[in-house]
Amino acid sequence: MNVPFDTQIKTLDPIFAEMSAATDRKAWAGNPELTMREKVLLSVVADICQQTLGLPFEAHVRMGREHGVDADDLRELLRFIAYDSGYPAALAALARLTDIEREQGLAGPTGQGHPVDGDGTGSPIPAPTRRAVHNLDAGFADYMDLQSRMRTGMRRLTVRERAFATMTVDVLYQTLQESFRVHVTRAFSAGATPEEVRAVVRFSAQFGMTKAWSGLRALNALFTETGTVFA
Numbered sequence: 001m002n003v004p005f006d007t008q009i010k011t012l013d014p015i016f017a018e019m020s021a022a023t024d025r026k027a028w029a030g031n032p033e034l035t036m037r038e039k040v041l042l043s044v045v046a047d048i049c050q051q052t053l054g055l056p057f058e059a060h061v062r063m064g065r066e067h068g069v070d071a072d073d074l075r076e077l078l079r080f081i082a083y084d085s086g087y088p089a090a091l092a093a094l095a096r097l098t099d100i101e102r103e104q105g106l107a108g109p110t111g112q113g114h115p116v117d118g119d120g121t122g123s124p125i126p127a128p129t130r131r132a133v134h135n136l137d138a139g140f141a142d143y144m145d146l147q148s149r150m151r152t153g154m155r156r157l158t159v160r161e162r163a164f165a166t167m168t169v170d171v172l173y174q175t176l177q178e179s180f181r182v183h184v185t186r187a188f189s190a191g192a193t194p195e196e197v198r199a200v201v202r203f204s205a206q207f208g209m210t211k212a213w214s215g216l217r218a219l220n221a222l223f224t225e226t227g228t229v230f231a
Contacts, residue, residue: 005059027206033199036067038164041077041157042200044069044093045165046207048078048085049172053096061100071101071109076156077165083147084169084179114153123148129182163187164200171204171211176218184222194223194230 009017028039040063047057064074074097082090101108123130123145134141157165163186170180187197201219205212222228 005055005062008055023206027203031199031203033193033196034164034203037064037069038161039203040064040067040069041073041161041165042168042203044074044077045081045085045168046172046204048081048089048093049169050207051089051092053093057093057096058100058104061097061106062104065106071097071107072112073156075109076114076154080151080154080157080162081165081169083151084166084173112156114151114155116150117152118146118150120149121145124152126182129178132178158190160187160190160192163190163192167197167200168204171201171215172207174211174214176215180215180218181222184219194228 006017006021009020028036031039034042040060043060044057044064047053047060061074064070075094078090078094078097098108100106125133125144125148130141130145133144154162163183166183167180167187170176170183184197187200198216198219201212201215204215
């Protein structure tokens with residue numbers, strides 16, 4: 001029998017459960033700029049980065065099924081985020097995901113994927129970024145080209161969802177310089193508004209308030225530098 005998530009927390013500590021419920025209400029209802037599907041995806045990203053693969057990850061996987069995030073979507077997210085979270089972290093999440101699907105009787109993947117151009121050349125990374133990374137270290141630039149090229153054929157996640165996911169990694173890993181700028185720019189290119197971009201960073205506060213604080217400071221500085229105007 002599946003015991004509800006909130007009941008499991010109450011069994012552990014009823015006061016913590018009350019605090020957790022209030023936090024969830026604030027985070028999930030207090031960011032209407034993001035869809036429920038996006039919030040689930042970002043929560044899973046946080047689970048991968050922080051390796052919270054117990055109760056939180058299980059809850060987010062089950063919640064995903066309620067908001068259109070199926071087994072194939074989750075696997076594409078794991079494949080996509082692996083180059084930022086690190087492959088070992090994504091692999092641990094993949095193993096746990098498979099266990100959860102079996103334990104909870106959830107539908108598994110259909111096998112849908114995307115072509116992996118592991119032996120090709122070139123990269124979808126913007127030319128200025130490629131040049132900057134190549135000038136930093138040519139071998140690292142080749143590695144980055146490979147990682148980006150292998151993800152070019154992904155179609156289950158939108159560009160907006162992918163940009164928001166990588167922004168969340170930046171906040172949780174506190175990589176708030178070059179990569180954060182690139183990922184925020186990608187979100188804007190996918191049609192995201194400044195308010196929606198800010199909501200992504202704000203939503204991450206539940207996974208580390210001081211990290212979100214630093215993320216918002218970096219985002220505000222970027223907005224000021226680029227002259228971003230709010231509606």
